[in-house]
Structure formats: structure tokens, C-alpha cells
Amino acid sequence: MQSWLSRYVEAQHRALDSISLPDVEQAVATVKRAWEEDRQIFAIGNGGNAASASHFATDLGKGASDALGRRFRILTLADNVAWLTAIGNDYKFDDVFLRPLENYARPGDVLIASSVSGSSPNLVRAMEWARDNDLRTIALVGAKRGGIATLAEQAIVVADTHYGRVEDVQMTILHMICYAFMEQTKEPA
Template structure:
């Protein structure tokens, strides 16, 4: 297959998946409302994920703490992926599967929101963070690929984007993340 054909195939697959993203309009709007109400009520938004999903966590937290599109006060948002001392200490002392749940246990309060991001829906550390969050009265929004994986059963709300192809899932996750930031900010 030529390079040009590979590019065309990738674009076509991406467009097909993004065309189906409209199927999630209602759940994305609801998730944005949950996040906005949390912040309005004095809560915070926590994000977690691994690899590209960690980068998405940091990106979305930064959009809320800084600004997405409009000038406004900063909003309380934390990417649980950024404190290397906590990540390495927890990973070393308790295991990598606990790196997010221990932080949720420390920071999470009723009325807060945890956004767990995993393309497969099967990242054990994100699943454990969701369990811990729900135990503490923290609302859990899961962002996954098709099907939702095991995280679907641990979440209060599931945004399962319509693809099983990791790069396309990641592209859709950042798009959904931007939609959520817009909904929170414009509220």
C-alpha cells in the first residue's frame, strides 16, 4: 500500500468515526452539565489516564484552570497524572494499579467529578480510581472507546466513542474534551 493510500484510508476511517460522534450528543451535554454544576457547587474536576489519555487529562485540566475560549476565573481541576513524586511513591509502595485511587482518596470529596480516560476501558488504575471515587461520593465520567470495557460498570456516566482503533479514539477523546470544556466554561 502506498503512503498516500495509507493516509487516505486513515482519513476515511477518522471521518466515518467522527460522523458517528453525533450519536453521543446527549450524553456529552449531560456530562458537561454535571461538571459545570460540580464547579458551581464548590467541587472540582479530577482527570486520570495513561499515556495519551494522561496527556488528555493534563490538557483538559489546563483548559479549565486557564481558559478555554473566554476570559473568566480559573476553575478547580486536577490532572492526577502530573505529580511525579506521588505517582512514583504510590507505584513503588502500593503498586501501579493504585496510583490514581490513592490520589482520589486524598483529594476527592462528595460533589467532585472524576473523569477517567482509557481507550480500552480496561486500565486497572483508572478502574480502581473510579471505584474509590464512587465510594467517596465523587461522580465518575468514563471516556472510553467502543463498548466501554470494564470501566463502564464502574462509572456513573459513560462516553464510549464509536471506534475500536486507538489513534482515532484518542482523536475523538480530545474533541469530546474540548466540548466538555466549552460546556463548563459557557455555563
């Protein structure tokens, strides 16, 4: 067990080390611009990444907003179970993020999608719609990259394919975005 745990931790360090800090800095700048322009930010993901999107929305909407003294407009589209299941049942699961974007998103808003594979059809459809409707887009993906990495204006790639490691690193990236506002001066560079 000790050997396996050591290998896991070593692999986690390699995954963390694969983060491109300039890419994270660019994502912080995109989120800052949304804040400055009073734009809406949407966070989406499936499974563990849906939970991470909720965590990100909480940290940005509460902690970063408190630190800056003006609120971020942030929503995760995975938190409304009634709406998700109605769309999945009445239309198709591939539309669960697309349809709420059609209701809420405006040009200049930001969509942040997080996925290990980058290929989930519901994320791809949302990212396509966002691109076609002039949203700013950020994809957090694993080494396979997938369709959302190709569609996004900005892609932050974690150089691993292990779901647990990639999701952990993606949450670290989301925390870095939030804490850039919470631990920097009132407005990070």
C-alpha cells in the first residue's frame, strides 16, 4: 500500500506541475474582465466537475466578491436538478447546459467548462453555442483535450488522463482563479 500511495502522490505532483501558469493567468484576466464589465459567468461540468463548478461558484460568488467589495455574477448550470431533468427528459441530456445558456447568456459573458475527457456531448454543445453567440470561453481539460479544448478561446490542459488526479488539479486551477482575487490587492494584475 505504501508504494502505491507514494506512486499516486508522485503522479499527482506531475499533474500539478503540468499546469501552465500563463494559461491560468489568462483565465484570471478573463474572469476579472467579466467582473469589471458586470458580465455573467457560467460554470459547467459533469459528475465531479459539476461539484467543482458549484464549489467554484461559491468561492467566486462569496469569497472573491467579499474581498473585492463588489459581486461576481456567477452561476453553475448543474445545480438546478429540476431544470436539468426536465431538459434531459423532454429533449435530450446533450442540451442540459445549452438550453439554460439560451435563456441567460449574452455576448461578452463567460463560459467555463471543466472536463477530464473534454468530449462530453453536453459540454461540447454548450461550448459550440457559446462560441457562436460571442461568449468568452475557457476549457479545463485532461491530456485527451477533446472537443471543448478545440472550441474554447482558452484551454488549460492537465497533462494526465487519470480522472481523480485531473479533477483534483482542475479544482486547484479554479481555486487559483478565486484566490487571485481573495489574496491579491483589490484588483489582481
